[in-house]
Amino acid sequence: MKEAGQSFSVSRLIEEVSRLSGGRLASEAKAGAGSCGVEGFAPLEEAQPRHIAFVAGPKALKAAAASKAGVLVLREEEARAGGEAFAARPLVLTANPYAWFAWASQAMEGGILPPPEAGIRPGAFVDPSAQVDPSARVEAGAVVEAGAKIGPRAWIGAGAYVGEKAEIGESARLYPRALVGSRCRIGARTILNMGCAIGGDGFGFAPFGGEWVKIPQVGAVTVGCDVEIGANTTIDRGALDDTVIGDGTKIDNQVQIGHNCRIGRHCVICGCVGIAGSTTVGDHCVLGGAAMINGHISIPAGSMVGPATPVMSWGEKPEVMTGIFPSQPHKDWERTAVMIRRLPQMRQSLKTLARDVEQLKSGQAR
Amino acid sequence: MKEAGQSFSVSRLIEEVSRLSGGRLASEAKAGAGSCGVEGFAPLEEAQPRHIAFVAGPKALKAAAASKAGVLVLREEEARAGGEAFAARPLVLTANPYAWFAWASQAMEGGILPPPEAGIRPGAFVDPSAQVDPSARVEAGAVVEAGAKIGPRAWIGAGAYVGEKAEIGESARLYPRALVGSRCRIGARTILNMGCAIGGDGFGFAPFGGEWVKIPQVGAVTVGCDVEIGANTTIDRGALDDTVIGDGTKIDNQVQIGHNCRIGRHCVICGCVGIAGSTTVGDHCVLGGAAMINGHISIPAGSMVGPATPVMSWGEKPEVMTGIFPSQPHKDWERTAVMIRRLPQMRQSLKTLARDVEQLKSGQAR
C-alpha cells in the first residue's frame, strides 16, 4: 500500500477533474470541502479523516454515513436522499462519482503517465539507426532495434523490446519486459504492461502429407491510442494484413488474440480471454474473464459475452451471451453429468410418453 | 502490413515450392503465369494485379473469378469447373494450393528461418564455458549460461535466455525473451516465440500436515525438431524424467504443458490449451483452443479435441471429443442453468410418469 504523505487540495482536484475530463464532468464543493486537504482515496469502511472516499451508488449510502472519511464524493440526489447524515459534511457533488475518483486519482499521481526523466540509461541497447525522441526514456536492459521510432515522452521500461521498424507513439509506456515485434505500431498514451508480447508469429500452417507447413506471418500489429494491454497478454501479427486493436480498448492480463483479429474501439476484454484468428469484435463490446471466442466470426458492436463463456458463432444483432456450466457440489455434479449424457434418451422417453398419453386420452374419450 | 517492393518471378516460385517440399508438391504455370512477376500474396478480395492469390477450395471460386489478382493458384479441377472465368488467366495449377502458398511465401521471405548474420552482439552475456557455433547469432541482452551449446546458424534473440548445459539445435530460433532452462534441449529448426518459458519447475508437492513440501524437479524438457512454440507458452521440466515434445508439433500462444507430459509428433495445440502433468498425447492429434486436458491420461494418436472442451479421461480409440456448453442470450441461459441443476429431478418425474402411464394403460386394457 502507498505510504501516506503529500496533501492535495480538494478545490485543486475539482479543477483537475474538469481539465482531465475535457470539461465533461463538472463537480462542486459543499460544506467547506473546497478548503479541505486530503492525502488520498480510501474505501468508505477504511477511510480516515485524511482520506477522500466516493459513494458508488444508493446501496453505499449507509456505509457513507458511517464513514470517517474527511470528504465524500457523491451525486446530488444521493446527498439529498441521505438527509441529516450529509447535511453538514464536506462533500464533492458530481454526476459520476466513480469517474470523478478515477480522474482525481490520476491527478494525485501526477497524471496517469507522468512524463519520464528523459534519456537513454546505461545498459540500454539502442541501434544507431533507431530514432528516439530526446524527451523519451529508455531503461537499462531495454533493446531498440534498427529503424524503430520512439515518440516524445514515451517510456521504454527495463528489459523491454522494440523490434525493427516498430513505432511507439507519444507518451506511450512499455512496462518492464513488454515486447513489441518488428513493424508493429503502438499508439499515443497506450500502456503495455509487464511481459506482454505484441507481434509474435500468427499460428498459421498448411497441412501437407500429415505434417504442417509454416505460413510466414508478414503482417504486423497496429494498436490504437489510449489502449491498455495487460501483463503477459499476447497479440499475434497478421498473416498478410495487420491485426488491429482500436483506440481506447482495455485488455487485461493473460489474454490471447490471434492473427488478423480486428478489435473495435473502447472495448473491455477481461483476463484469460482467448480470441482465435480472423475474428472481428465491434466497438464497445465487453468480453468477460476467460471467455473463449472462436475464429472467423464477427461480434456486433455493443455486445457482451459472459465470463467463462465459449462463443462458437454469432447472429446479426448485439446480444448479451452466456454459456457457463452451473457448478455444483461434486456429488450433485456427478449425477448431473450423467443426466446430460442421457438427455437425448430422456427426450425420447418424453416423446413416447406423450404419444401414450394421447392414446390413453382418446381411449377414455371413447 | 509489409511494404510493397521486390518482385518475384512466378516460375522461380514454382521451382522453390518443388525444392522446399522435397519434390512432393508439383505445380505448373498456365496462360503465361510463368513469365509473370508478383510482389506478394494477398487475399482474393484485396489482391491487385501485382499480387498472387490462392483459391482455398470450390467455395472460393466466385471470389476468385472476380479477383484482380495478377496470378491465381488453384487445383486443376477447380480451374476447369470455373470454365470461362479462368480460361485466359495466368494460373498456377497444383494439387494443394494452400500448401503451395505456404512454401511460396517462405521462398519470398528468403526461407522460413534465413540464416542470421553471425556473431555475438554487444550487450549479450555468454559464459566463457558455453559453446556458440561461429555461424550462430546472439543478440543484445541475451544470456547464455555455463556449458550451454548453441548450434550452427541458431539465432538467440534479444534478451533470450539459455540456461546451464542447455542445447539449442542447428538453425533454431529463439525470439526475444524466450527462455530455455538448464539442461533443456531444443531441436533443429525449432522456433520459440517471444516470452515462452521452457523448463520452469514442474508443479509437484507432497502434502504433509496441512502444508506442501516441494519435490525438486530434476528432469528437463526435450523439444524435437521443426517444432514451433507460441508466445508466452510454458512447458515445465519433468520431476524425474523429461517432458517431451515430438518433432514437427506446433504449439500456439499461452499454452501450459505440465511436467512429464509426452506430446507426440506433428500435433497441433491451439492457443490457451492447458495439459496437466504426466499426460501422453499421441502423434497427429489436434487440440482446439482453450481445451483443458486432465493429468495422467493418454490420448491416442489421431484424436481431436474441440475448442474449450474439458477432457477428464479417454478410452482406447482415437475420437473427436467435444464438450462445449452452448452459449445463449443471457435470459435464456438463466432458465437453462436452473434446468441443468434440476435434471435429476426431471429424470425422476419422467420415471414416475412412465410408471403411471403403464398403470393407466393396463387399467384401460382391463
Add this chain to the structure above:
Amino acid sequence: MKEAGQSFSVSRLIEEVSRLSGGRLASEAKAGAGSCGVEGFAPLEEAQPRHIAFVAGPKALKAAAASKAGVLVLREEEARAGGEAFAARPLVLTANPYAWFAWASQAMEGGILPPPEAGIRPGAFVDPSAQVDPSARVEAGAVVEAGAKIGPRAWIGAGAYVGEKAEIGESARLYPRALVGSRCRIGARTILNMGCAIGGDGFGFAPFGGEWVKIPQVGAVTVGCDVEIGANTTIDRGALDDTVIGDGTKIDNQVQIGHNCRIGRHCVICGCVGIAGSTTVGDHCVLGGAAMINGHISIPAGSMVGPATPVMSWGEKPEVMTGIFPSQPHKDWERTAVMIRRLPQMRQSLKTLARDVEQLKSGQAR
C-alpha cells in the same frame, strides 16, 4: 534427465529428512538399508539397483515387489502386507513415503534453494540506492531499481526485474525474467518461476460517456514466505490496498490473480486458473486447473474447486464444487447441445404430461 553420478548414503538421507521436516517425519532403515548408497530417485518401474524408489500406497505394492530399486521407501503396514517380497529387502519405513521422497530429493539437490555464490555479476544493473545483501546474487541482465532491498542469500536470476522500493526476502529466488513491480514484497524462501509478473497494474476503469477512465493502481502485492509462483503467472497490484498471497501457497503456471484478491495460506492453485479482482480464498483451498473464479466473492477455507470449473458465487460453507461440461464424441455432443437449449421446453412438456396423467388417473378412478 539428470546425469548419474554422486552417491548419497541412505542413513544420511534419513537424518536430513528428519532435519528438514523439523523432526515431524521419522524414518527407519531396515535390512541393511542404512548402509546403502543411492544415486537418486526413480519411478518403481524404471528404477535400477543404484536408485531409491517410494511406494505411493497399497496399489503400488505389486510394482514395488517387482522393482529393481536398490532401496524402497514405504509404510510399515505396507511392508508387512507385502510379506515375503519385502522381508529381506533394504527398506526405509516411514509414515509418509511421498513427503519422505520430497525432502530426501531436496537433500540430494543440496537443499531446495541452495545458497548462491554471492555477488553482482557483470551485466546486472543495480541502482546505487538499492540495498543488496552481500550474500545475495544478481545475475547478468537483471535490473534492481532505486530503493529496492534484496535479502540475504536471495538469488535474482538473469534478466529478472525488481522495481523501485520492492523487497525480496531472505533466500528467495527469482528465476530468469521474473518481474516484481515497484513496492511489492516477496517473502523469505519464496520462488518466482521464469517470466512471472508480480505487480502489474490492476484492471480498473470507470465508464464515462462510452469510454473507460483509468483508475491508477496505487496498491502493491504482498507475497508471503515459502510461496511458489509459476512461470508466466500474473498477480496484479491492488487499486488502493495490496493484493495478498498467504504463506506456503503454491501457484502453478499461467495463473491470473486480479487486483485486491486475498489468497490464504497453504493453498494450491493449479495451472491456467483465473481469479477476478477482490476475491478472497481461505486457507488450505485447492483450485483445479483452469478453474475460473468470479470477482468479489469469498471461498471459505478448506474448499476445493474442480478443474475447468467456473465459480460465480459461493455459500457460507466449504465445499467441493464441480462444473465441468461432460465431453462426448462430437456427434453425440451435437445432439446434447441441441437438447440443452430445449431444456425449458422439455420441462414444460413434462408438466403438461403430468397434468394430463393426473386427469387420466382421476378419469379411470371415476
